Structure formats: C-alpha cells, structure tokens
Amino acid sequence: MKLTKLKINTKTQKYSIIIGSNLVANVSKILKENSINFKQCLLIIDKNISKQFISKIKKSLHTKKIYVHFFKANEINKNFGSVNKILDTLLDKNFSREDCVISIGGGITGDISGFAASLFKRGLKFINIPTTLLSQVDSSIGGKTGVNSKYGKNLIGSFYQPNLVISDVKFLKTLPKRELICGYGEILKHSLIANKSFYNFLDKNSDKILKLSSPFIEKAIYESCKIKKNVVEKDENEKGLRKILNFGHTFAHAYEASLGYSKKLNHGEAVILGMQSALNFSLKNNLIQKKDCDSILMHISKANLPSKIKKFFKIKDLKKILSFMTKDKKNNSHKINLVLLKKIGHPIINREYEKNNLSEFLKSELRN
Numbered sequence: 248m249k250l251t252k253l254k255i256n257t258k259t260q261k262y263s264i265i266i267g268s269n270l271v272a273n274v275s276k277i278l279k280e281n282s283i284n285f286k287q288c289l290l291i292i293d294k295n296i297s298k299q300f301i302s303k304i305k306k307s308l309h310t311k312k313i314y315v316h317f318f319k320a321n322e323i324n325k326n327f328g329s330v331n332k333i334l335d336t337l338l339d340k341n342f343s344r345e346d347c348v349i350s351i352g353g354g355i356t357g358d359i360s361g362f363a364a365s366l367f368k369r370g371l372k373f374i375n376i377p378t379t380l381l382s383q384v385d386s387s388i389g390g391k392t393g394v395n396s397k398y399g400k401n402l403i404g405s406f407y408q409p410n411l412v413i414s415d416v417k418f419l420k421t422l423p424k425r426e427l428i429c430g431y432g433e434i435l436k437h438s439l440i441a442n443k444s445f446y447n448f449l450d451k452n453s454d455k456i457l458k459l460s461s462p463f464i465e466k467a468i469y470e471s472c473k474i475k476k477n478v479v480e481k482d483e484n485e486k487g488l489r490k491i492l493n494f495g496h497t498f499a500h501a502y503e504a505s506l507g508y509s510k511k512l513n514h515g516e517a518v519i520l521g522m523q524s525a526l527n528f529s530l531k532n533n534l535i536q537k538k539d540c541d542s543i544l545m546h547i548s549k550a551n552l553p554s555k556i557k558k559f560f561k562i563k564d565l566k567k568i569l570s571f572m573t574k575d576k577k578n579n580s581h582k583i584n585l586v587l588l589k590k591i592g593h594p595i596i597n598r599e600y601e602k603n604n605l606s607e608f609l610k611s612e613l614r615n
C-alpha cells in the first residue's frame with residue numbers, strides 16, 4: 248500500500264486525505280492510524296461500484312457492525328427523499344453520534360451522505376471514500392454537503408467536514424472515460440485559479456493523467472487536493488476567497504439546470520464549458536490577455552475536453568440559461584456575480600454584471 252497524506256485544518260475539524268493505490272483493503276489499518284473509532288457504520292454505496300471493492304472494504308471492517316445502503320447516483324435522486332431514507336435507517340438501527348456513516352461513491356453519493364451525517368442527531372462521524380476522479384480531487388474536500396431542489400442545484404445543504412477521506416486510484420479503473428474527463432475539468436480549474444506551474448504540468452501530461460498512468464494521476468490528484476485544501480482552510484464557509492473555487496460554475500450550473508440535469512451534459516462537462524464561457528467573458532471585458540486565453544482553450548482542445556457550447560444550446564435556450572444564472576446563490580443583488588480570470592493562477596472574485604451584459608455575451612457565444 249503506497250500512500251500520501253494531506254492534513255486539513257479547518258476551524259471545525261482537522262482531518263486527513265489519504266491518496267494512494269489499493270487502500271480499500273486496508274481501511275481498518277488507516278482508521279487505526281488516524282485514531283478513528285466506532286462500533287457500527289452505515290456504508291452508503293453507489294450502485295455502480297464493483298462488488299470486488301465492496302467486499303474488500305467489508306472484509307477490512309470485519310470487527311465493526313456493518314449496515315449497507317445502496318444508492319443510485321444521479322442528480323434527480325440527489326434530493327431530500329434520499330437523505331430521509333438514510334436518516335430512517337440510522338434511526339431504525341439505533342445509531343449514536345459515536346457511530347459512523349461511510350460514503351463509497353462519487354460526488355452525488357458523498358454530498359447526500361455528508362448531508363445526512365450532518366443532520367443525524369446534529370452530526371455523527373463521517374468518512375468519505377470517493378470513487379470518481381471529480382470526487383477525489385474536489386467534492387470530498389471542504390465539507391460542502393447538500394441536495395438539489397426544483398429551484399436549482401445544491402440550494403439546500405450544510406458545511407460539514409468529514410473525519411477522514413480515503414482516495415484510492417484503483418476505483419478510477421472502472422470509471423467511464425466521460426466521468427474521468429469531468430474530474431480532469433476540476434483539476435484544470437484548480438490549476439487555473441491557483442498555480443501556473445501545476446497548469447504547465449497538466450499541459451505537458453494531460454494524456455498520461457487521463458490514461459491513469461502512475462505517478463502522473465497521483466500527482467494530479469495530490470496537487471489538486473492541495474490547492475482546494477489551502478483555499479478551504481482560509482475560508483471554510485465561503486465568505487470570500489473560497490469563491491474562487493466557483494470559477495466557471497455560475498455558467499455551469501445554469502447550463503446543467505437548463506438541460507434538466509440530464510445525461511446530455513453532466514456536472515463536470517458543464518464546468519468545462521462554464522470555464523470556457525468565463526474565460527471568453529474575461530477576454531471580452533479586457534481582464535485577461537489573449538495569449539493566456541488561447542493557451543487554455545488550446546489545452547482544452549488538445550485534451551479532448553468538451554468545448555462546443557453550440558452542441559448543447561441554441562439561441563432559444565438563452566432565456567432559460569439567464570434565469571438560472573440570476574438565481575445563483577452567489578448573487579447578492581439583482582446582478583450576476585462571476586468569478587473571472589486575470590491570468591493563469593490569478594482569479595478575480597465578486598465581479599457583478601447586469602443580466603443584459605450576459606445576454607449579449609451568450610448570444611454571441613451561441614452564434615459564433
């Protein structure tokens with residue numbers, strides 16, 4: 248078992264992110280090394296996780312009482328009903344605050360499991376075992392949990408830090424290519440908002456990372472987690488700096504909501520399109536130099552990431568997209584609040600624009 252450890256130190260919780268290969272067979276050992284103890288646990292498992300991994304985890308936890316709850320991960324099921332089912336099981340099995348919820352799945356499973364953990368008796372132990380690239384580099388870190396509502400994505404939730412995150416790259420072997428690309432989008436985002444030399448590393452090695460070659464995939468995950476950790480430690484509750492993590496996300500949330508969170512465009516793909524919109528908007532407003540913008544757009548194309556917004560939307564969708572952008576939870580007024588880019592590694596937060604500005608911009612994006 249080869250691993251690296253990253254320690255996160257927030258005001259509410261200190262915890263470790265363990266990154267490596269073959270970790271699932273050693274969960275018990277990792278718990279011991281990190282002084283985490285409980286008598287019983289509820290495993291909330293994404294239905295697409297291979298049985299092989301599940302039996303390894305169960306075997307490793309043989310000294311604990313284990314209950315299992317399978318979950319079909321999609322944005323429609325990321326709702327209060329799913330959280331309620333988990334809470335009912337915890338109540339039915341007489342869980343206490345000293346017991347533990349363990350999420351084994353991607354960002355959706357992690358978000359609903361963490362939310363349920365934060366609500367149950369005002370919080371019980373929570374361990375996240377992320378199984379998608381996106382969840383390993385992004386959603387498992389920082390304590391945002393929650394569900395969607397008919398008014399938009401992730402509008403109901405809590406900040407609740409896990410006690411431990413175990414990221415095993417072996418899970419990624421069964422992940423569809425499309426999902427790998429989504430995770431890569433968040434890795435790219437982290438480089439763009441914080442670290443030019445990491446961006447250069449990605450630009451040189453994106454093919455090896457997407458082929459899951461060692462040690463490139465581990466380094467990409469580690470550096471990405473480090474960037475998110477540094478941001479979250481400084482601003483746990485998104486009062487200021489943490490907003491930089493939303494680079495591309497105001498556009499992205501509106502894109503995925505406009506398509507009804509369908510499989511046509513999943514979250515990570517929407518983020519990649521959203522980052523390109525934010526980049527083009529930064530260029531249009533003379534915030535970023537054309538050479539930086541071109542380099543990033545070239546990288547996206549070289550790595551074969553989704554890049555054609557017109558493949559997903561027509562001019563007739565504009566009203567819907569704008570209405571979702573206006574509802575975004577980062578807005579404090581009727582204006583739309585965006586995170587934009589000054590240069591690679593240097594984001595700008597709290598830029599507010601009128602709906603008309605965005606309407607003109609999106610019209611030109613959809614026409615060109």
Ligand SMILES: NC(=O)c1ccc[n+]([C@@H]2O[C@H](COP(=O)([O-])OP(=O)(O)OC[C@H]3O[C@@H](n4cnc5c(N)ncnc54)[C@H](O)[C@@H]3O)[C@@H](O)[C@H]2O)c1
Nearest residue numbers: 295320353354355356378379381382386391418421422514
């Ligand atoms: N909490 C946060 O800070 C945060 C940050 C970013 C994104 N998110 C949320 O995360 C969600 C997206 O996460 P995601 O991309 O991991 O999506 P996901 O959880 O839906 O997983 C994507 C797909 O991969 C499948 N899957 C998971 N692990 C697998 C594996 N090892 N092998 C094969 N298939 C596997 C799932 O069943 C699903 O079909 C969104 O709801 C988004 O809002 C949260």
